[in-house]
Amino acid sequence: xxxxxxxxxxxxxxxxxxxxxxxxxxxxxxxxxxxxxxxxxxxxxxxxxxxxxxxxxxxxxxxxxxxxxxxxxxxxxxxxxxxxxxxx
Amino acid sequence: xxxxxxxxxxxxxxxxxxxxxxxxxxxxxxxxxxxxxxxxxxxxxxxxxxxxxxxxxxxxxxxxxxxxxxxxxxxxxxxxxxxxxxxxxxxxxxxxxxxxxxxxxxxxxxxxxxxxxxxxxxxxxxxxxxxxxxxxxxxxxxxxxxxxxxxxxxxxxxxxxxxxxxxxxxxxxxxxxxxxxxxxxxxxxxxxxxxxxxxxxxxxxxxxxx
Numbered sequence: 001x002x003x004x005x006x007x008x009x010x011x012x013x014x015x016x017x018x019x020x021x022x023x024x025x026x027x028x029x030x031x032x033x034x035x036x037x038x039x040x041x042x043x044x045x046x047x048x049x050x051x052x053x054x055x056x057x058x059x060x061x062x063x064x065x066x067x068x069x070x071x072x073x074x075x076x077x078x079x080x081x082x083x084x085x086x087x088x
Numbered sequence: 089x090x091x092x093x094x095x096x097x098x099x100x101x102x103x104x105x106x107x108x109x110x111x112x113x114x115x116x117x118x119x120x121x122x123x124x125x126x127x128x129x130x131x132x133x134x135x136x137x138x139x140x141x142x143x144x145x146x147x148x149x150x151x152x153x154x155x156x157x158x159x160x161x162x163x164x165x166x167x168x169x170x171x172x173x174x175x176x177x178x179x180x181x182x183x184x185x186x187x188x189x190x191x192x193x194x195x196x197x198x199x200x201x202x203x204x205x206x207x208x209x210x211x212x213x214x215x216x217x218x219x220x221x222x223x224x225x226x227x228x229x230x231x232x233x234x235x236x237x238x239x240x241x242x243x244x245x246x247x248x249x250x251x252x253x254x255x256x257x258x259x260x261x262x263x264x265x266x267x268x269x270x271x272x273x274x275x276x277x278x279x280x281x282x283x284x285x286x287x288x289x290x291x292x293x294x295x296x297x298x
Contacts, residue, residue, distance in 0.1 A: 006189050007223050007224060007225055007226050007293075008224040008226070009126075009222060009223050012222060032209075043216070044213070045216050046213040088220070
């Protein structure tokens with residue numbers, strides 16, 4: 001018989017991230033595909049509760065990576081995206 | 089005051105010992121219980137709240153907590169008249185769930201039915217959100233399409249590796265890896281079989297299946 005373990009309770013260390021929100025899930029998934037193809041680091045995650053905007057999915061990056069890839073990401077005005085700093 | 093030493097006792101023993109001490113009081117009074125984990129504090133507090141006792145708790149030192157209950161005249165009278173103790177049973181059951189741990193079952197690389205691309209994005213999101221919880225599950229089981237998630241090319245591999253590092257047991261169905269030709273690609277956790285999958289699920293405190 002295998003041993004059944006307890007759940008693991010821990011305290012996570014939080015970090016500052018850039019969160020890019022989108023109007024539609026399609027746009028969010030398209031951003032992920034575009035970034036994968038271009039080798040831009042980041043990932044699609046569920047929208048954190050502290051941000052009340054967007055479709056429910058968002059793209060998360062480290063601030064230094066965002067600064068490096070900002071132009072390619074094209075998150076400026078009229079792009080349908082919003083960019084936030086968020087600690088999580 | 090009656091003092092109960094429940095240090096080193098696995099739940100539900102602290103609740104049972106405290107309940108016995110309250111019986112011994114045979115009336116109003118104080119019961120102090122020493123325990124060594126927060127879950128026991130929570131269970132004792134829950135029991136006290138349900139029974140209407142006044143309760144205070146404090147951390148005395150690392151791994152040592154003191155729970156003080158005051159049983160009033162009315163509550164003591166109520167206890168004598170009461171039928172089998174549902175509050176205690178609730179606490180015991182809650183604790184059994186915590187003790188046996190949460191088992192997360194991933195049977196597909198997609199979450200829900202409908203659009204497959206959305207389903208994959210949701211499942212990635214689920215694993216990510218799971219890895220961000222302060223309370224991690226004891227075990228994550230992967231089978232059928234879910235077995236792809238523990239292999240080399242998995243998009244959630246880092247999340248799973250980080251949870252494994254925190255002590256989460258990650259088990260993938262060997263038959264499923266074999267079926268998908270992924271036996272040599274397992275990159276996190278261990279291979280398991282149906283007997284263990286059944287055992288983990290039947291003994292789980294909670295099962296979470298996205």
